[in-house]
Amino acid sequence: MSLTLYSHPLASFCHKVLIALYENGTAFRAETVDLGDPGSAAAHMERWPVGKMPVLFDGQAKRVIPETSIIIEYLHEHHPGPVALLPTDSEARLQARLWDRFFDLYVNVPMAKIVTDRIRPQGKSDPFGVAEARDLLDTAYGMIDGQMSARHWAIGDEFTIADCAAAPALFYAAIVHPFRDDQHHLARYRNHLLERPSVERVIAEARPYFSMFPYRDAMPAHYLNG
Template sequence: MTLTLYHHPLASFCHKVLLALYENDTPFTSVVVDLGDRQASAEFFAFWPIGKIPVLRDGRVDRTLPETSIIIEYLEQHYPGARPLLPHDQAARLDTRLWDRFFDCYVQVPMQKIVADRMRPEGEKDPRGVGDAHATLQIAYSMLDRRMADNTWIVGDAFSMADCSAAPALFYAGIVSPFTGDYPNTAAYFDRLAGRPSFKRTIAEARPYFALFPFVDDIPKRFLTDDAAP
């Protein structure tokens, strides 16, 4: 198969690319990266020495692509599906890129700070940094709540790359710093994301690895089984 995605089913940034692939039923080979396996790790680092996932390999042109937004734009250009993930209108396309970065920088990054701190041993924790991360998330939720007051999806009426970015960011951030109750438009938007088949498939693939997530006990029950109520 031409495309190979190196990823891990639990990783939030990997979810973003998986959503884009599943939204358009784009065929690809899945390679789960186990950095604890010496051979698998060496193979992966040969493609991308930075060592961060996901990474997409296009065997047809012998090209390696890191970075989630770059991967999705590459798919849009070279392997387009029935559902465009970047609008044709230039203003809307720029808006899509803006909100894509918003979720990556102001939801994913502070969420990962909180998660990483939970994994640190006593004496090495960063309570001030965690507090700042929670504060950033609250600002992001407030901005998103205003945005979603009149929108179905982030950019107009069509699901886009920005929504691919939003879904995993809000899934994990909502666990470590809940938004339900205080931000009704954000919560309603996340429910729409959670109802998409691409999201359900991604979460189903992540579920066997949930035990590795430091906040596993806080994962909402609706995500623990395939037949859980929405």
């Protein structure tokens, strides 16, 4: 088995790549990175000095691949499967890349800002930054609701890299900053994502770690109990 994914089962960006791997039944070895463990953290910094997860290692090519979108594109080119997460049509591919970045930058990142602020040391919180993050999520939610008014998946009828990004971002974001009651298309899309087998598998694998999530108290009971 040539592929190893270094990740953490609670991390939303790691979920994005796991969804892509599970969609195509790609064989890989999973290794959990524990940044609280000096040895594990040092080994991961050796792989990718930025220290972010996930990171993919292709043992056959002797190559380290960081960054979620790059990992998924690498898998598409070098370890393809039955589900083409990058469309062949150039315009559709551009839209898939656009909405992939949208969910990463305008849903996942502000969601993470809100989550991590809850566990900052006393006196080190950033209420202004959290308010900005919530405002950004409000804008993003409105745009997604409009985008999904006439679509099955993020860019159309096919599941793509954009949906891999959307699923974990919206899963966590809806917990820390709930959708408005009138955002029916957004809620329908989030629910549709959660019914996807690859997404169900990722959430099931993360469930034992949900007790570590800073907003565990806001998680619906069925997320915790399955």
